[in-house]
Amino acid sequence: MAEATLILPDSLVDIVFTKEFVLAAVIAWILGGVLYHEYISPLSKIPGPRLIVFHEYILLSTVFRQCFDAYVHELHKKYGPVVRLGATTVSVADPDSMHAFYNTHRFQKSVSYEAFHNPTENIFSTRNIELHKRLRRLIAPVFSMSAVLAIEPLIIDAGTDKLSERISVHAERGDTFDLMAFLYHMTFDVIGAVSFGQSFGLQTGGDHTIIKWIEDSLAIGILKMGLKGLFRPLFFPQLIRSMNKLDEFTRKVINARRASGVKHNDILQRLLDTVDEETGHGLSDDQLVAESITQLIAGTDTTAVTLTWTMHLLLENPACMQRLYKELQEAIPDPNTKIHYVDVKSLPYLDGVLHESLRMRPVSAAGSGRTVAKGGVYMAGYYIPEGVELSTSIVAVHALESIFPDAGLFKPERWLGNNDQVSEMKRSLLTFAMGPRGCVGRNLAWFELRLTLATLVRQFAFEVPAGAELNMSPAQGFISKPKDGKLLVRAIKHTA
Numbered sequence: 001m002a003e004a005t006l007i008l009p010d011s012l013v014d015i016v017f018t019k020e021f022v023l024a025a026v027i028a029w030i031l032g033g034v035l036y037h038e039y040i041s042p043l044s045k046i047p048g049p050r051l052i053v054f055h056e057y058i059l060l061s062t063v064f065r066q067c068f069d070a071y072v073h074e075l076h077k078k079y080g081p082v083v084r085l086g087a088t089t090v091s092v093a094d095p096d097s098m099h100a101f102y103n104t105h106r107f108q109k110s111v112s113y114e115a116f117h118n119p120t121e122n123i124f125s126t127r128n129i130e131l132h133k134r135l136r137r138l139i140a141p142v143f144s145m146s147a148v149l150a151i152e153p154l155i156i157d158a159g160t161d162k163l164s165e166r167i168s169v170h171a172e173r174g175d176t177f178d179l180m181a182f183l184y185h186m187t188f189d190v191i192g193a194v195s196f197g198q199s200f201g202l203q204t205g206g207d208h209t210i211i212k213w214i215e216d217s218l219a220i221g222i223l224k225m226g227l228k229g230l231f232r233p234l235f236f237p238q239l240i241r242s243m244n245k246l247d248e249f250t251r252k253v254i255n256a257r258r259a260s261g262v263k264h265n266d267i268l269q270r271l272l273d274t275v276d277e278e279t280g281h282g283l284s285d286d287q288l289v290a291e292s293i294t295q296l297i298a299g300t301d302t303t304a305v306t307l308t309w310t311m312h313l314l315l316e317n318p319a320c321m322q323r324l325y326k327e328l329q330e331a332i333p334d335p336n337t338k339i340h341y342v343d344v345k346s347l348p349y350l351d352g353v354l355h356e357s358l359r360m361r362p363v364s365a366a367g368s369g370r371t372v373a374k375g376g377v378y379m380a381g382y383y384i385p386e387g388v389e390l391s392t393s394i395v396a397v398h399a400l401e402s403i404f405p406d407a408g409l410f411k412p413e414r415w416l417g418n419n420d421q422v423s424e425m426k427r428s429l430l431t432f433a434m435g436p437r438g439c440v441g442r443n444l445a446w447f448e449l450r451l452t453l454a455t456l457v458r459q460f461a462f463e464v465p466a467g468a469e470l471n472m473s474p475a476q477g478f479i480s481k482p483k484d485g486k487l488l489v490r491a492i493k494h495t496a
């Protein structure tokens, strides 16, 4: 008996530490996982690629190949409106279902948003529902249409005026320039003027370091998302330096404004002065820094790239460009007039062009991830349990023939008129997301989009010079941009 008890543990240890046993255990563990996720998990009934646990690596590779959104769109074409993307991730491309989970505060943003705390939680990155409600109460009024109208002189002076002057110089010389870069500089200068107290002067030859700081800060966010807990600042000293510089710069701007005692009419001032009626508190210094940086990140390349896509779509569709030009010519007879928002706020074709561009080239194509709340949710007839990560394929929704007939064609006229079809299309346009976490800056964005597009098309004729054609297919990074990152054009000033 005593002999047996001595031998048994020794034998077990011998068995457990054999290569064969370890290998068998690993295989059993992998097989168990595979079988569970294929046949037992509550998500196993949702259509999608087989061997779903391995599919996550294919998805990751599409992120690196910058074609995540196009790939997910293909999956929706194959499997329908609800597709399983991974062991616990699901993509939805059904407008009714999406309204159900976006138009509520119940579903938290996904954990990956925490990568964008800069430096602290902000309206964009926070997953804390109560904090978000408070921040939204404080920040939404700053972007109301009347508030945006009140800062129109800053937007025109720092933005469209300088853009127009800059393009005029190139039009006179007849040389080729990168319109996308010009639009980037304009949107940075506008956020500089309205949220940082003064234009960054990028359109007039100023220091472009701010763009680098933003790119590096975004890169940190993306690395944190990819590497999760493995991210170590130590390994990315240059990126961290940029983030610290941006923080330091923003803090200086805020302190200088406070110290000056002078009240300005801009977004920064409104953020400094805002007080929450429910709590009696405003924004702390750290929150002010984080919100100002968030505006730079959320409000510059989104707007610049949307304008770039719009111009590219118009250049590819000259009849649409001509029709827009005619509408603008009638509304603004003198091409040298400084264009104001009131001149362009209700031009149907201008709006049609912008809606169509936002539909065909949504910069925010990857879709806003949310975590399913307690109790789960039904999406297009499928039950999705608590804890699952849901995202939306904006590209797939915007290509639904049932809502957007001839979806592959650029047809601004589809948005004209006030009928049920147009209302349904507007309800399904997701480029600014929707609900309590939808874009808080959309009024400012629409303001810039209308004013800038009208200025460009009323004042100049554009062409892509022979030999300057670029790869303009969408490449998905933080946002969806043209692959070559440029739009090379020549401009001629309109005289009538």
Ligand code: HEM
Binding pocket: 123, 124, 125, 136, 294, 295, 296, 298, 299, 300, 302, 303, 306, 363, 364, 367, 368, 369, 430, 431, 432, 433, 436, 437, 438, 439, 440, 441, 442, 444, 445
């Ligand atoms: C064409 C231009 C723009 C597009 C397409 C756009 C799109 C979006 C989208 C899709 C979201 C939701 C993101 C998510 O759930 O992951 C969002 C949120 C946000 N956007 Fe925009 N945006 C634009 C311009 C702006 C501008 C000009 C600003 C401000 C200066 C801004 C500030 C924000 C902020 C602060 C949020 C977070 C809102 C919240 O969670 O409450 N955006 N935007």
